[in-house]
Amino acid sequence: xAQQQPRRLTLTVSPExxxxxxxxxxxxxxxxxxxxxxxxxxxxxxxxxxxVRAITGQRAAAGQVLSAxxxxxxxxxxMVPTPGPLDLVYEDQDILVVNKAPGLAVHPGPGHYDDTLCxxxxxxxxQTGVPADLHLVHRLDRGTSGLMVVAKHPxxxxxxxxxxxxxxxxxxxxxxxxxxPHPDRGTVDAPIGPVPGSLISRRVEAGGQWAxxxxxxxxxxxGRSLVELELDSxxxxxxxxxMAWLGCPLTGDFLYGRExxxxxxxxxxxxxxxxxxxxxxxxxxxxxLPLPADMAALLA
Numbered sequence: 001x002a003q004q005q006p007r008r009l010t011l012t013v014s015p016e017x018x019x020x021x022x023x024x025x026x027x028x029x030x031x032x033x034x035x036x037x038x039x040x041x042x043x044x045x046x047x048x049x050x051x052v053r054a055i056t057g058q059r060a061a062a063g064q065v066l067s068a069x070x071x072x073x074x075x076x077x078x079m080v081p082t083p084g085p086l087d088l089v090y091e092d093q094d095i096l097v098v099n100k101a102p103g104l105a106v107h108p109g110p111g112h113y114d115d116t117l118c119x120x121x122x123x124x125x126x127q128t129g130v131p132a133d134l135h136l137v138h139r140l141d142r143g144t145s146g147l148m149v150v151a152k153h154p155x156x157x158x159x160x161x162x163x164x165x166x167x168x169x170x171x172x173x174x175x176x177x178x179x180x181p182h183p184d185r186g187t188v189d190a191p192i193g194p195v196p197g198s199l200i201s202r203r204v205e206a207g208g209q210w211a212x213x214x215x216x217x218x219x220x221x222x223g224r225s226l227v228e229l230e231l232d233s234x235x236x237x238x239x240x241x242x243m244a245w246l247g248c249p250l251t252g253d254f255l256y257g258r259e260x261x262x263x264x265x266x267x268x269x270x271x272x273x274x275x276x277x278x279x280x281x282x283x284x285x286x287x288x289l290p291l292p293a294d295m296a297a298l299l300a
Contacts, residue, residue: 004129007071007093013060023056043073070155072133080114081123094156094280102145102266146271159279170275173229176268176298177248180225185216188242192235202237204245211235213242221299268295
């Protein structure tokens with residue numbers, strides 16, 4: 001497969017911008033951070049003015065074209081690329097949105113060296129000639145399915161991470177819980193901290209980090225409830241901890257509820273809707289996925 005062209009951002013200098021330093025134009029007009037600028041200014045074609053290498057202190061004239069390389073100049077694929085499930089929902093030069101399969105770890109770790117979502121994306125990049133390393137914006141627990149966005153270059157990653165926990169970046173989840181929360185809609189504003197002696201468990205505690213989850217019950221059946229949840233913060237296991245604290249742990253949650261593989265082989269949590277502002281164009285984008293079959297069966 002032919003290598004895709006590296007991603008560059010360009011600006012044709014207007015009369016109003018004439019005389020400005022390149023550094024100023026990169027920051028103010030192309031919204032590049034100091035970190036990105038410092039990285040690309042040492043690359044041969046990192047910053048170009050009318051196709052010629054330029055330095056940040058130069059001043060641009062009206063009509064000149066300023067160009068900045070934002071894709072990884074030398075992708076290292078520093079994890080093992082391996083084929084595997086990769087359900088692409090959306091892709092452009094800057095981001096990749098995937099429907100993560102349940103049971104699939106996001107990033108390599110103990111016991112999962114080459115069978116994670118990142119390994120599969122690295123394989124896809126290599127097979128299709130995408131000049132990019134892995135730039136995660138957020139993560140999903142191994143058992144959680146659904147929408148997740150991955151940046152294709154550091155500039156997109158920075159811009160999206162700044163949106164996290166703001167109205168510009170919304171993540172809406174569906175969960176099946178044991179029991180029915182009372183009231184049937186509300187906000188859980190309860191700090192979360194680590195459980196002493198555990199490497200992974202979390203709990204609600206007064207000295208923990210601020211955490212807030214908004215929820216509403218959509219349906220009930222078989223002693224369970226289908227709950228829609230939206231995060232105002234992003235703590236580890238936040239939804240799972242908050243719903244267990246309300247007395248309605250997620251069905252199948254081995255850590256905070258009761259595991260029953262005869263019912264479902266994972267924690268019943270799905271990233272159903274994702275909204276964000278595109279990191280380069282600023283366009284408002286959104287995606288939605290239906291409730292997975294294994295979760296729907298819990299309410300049938």
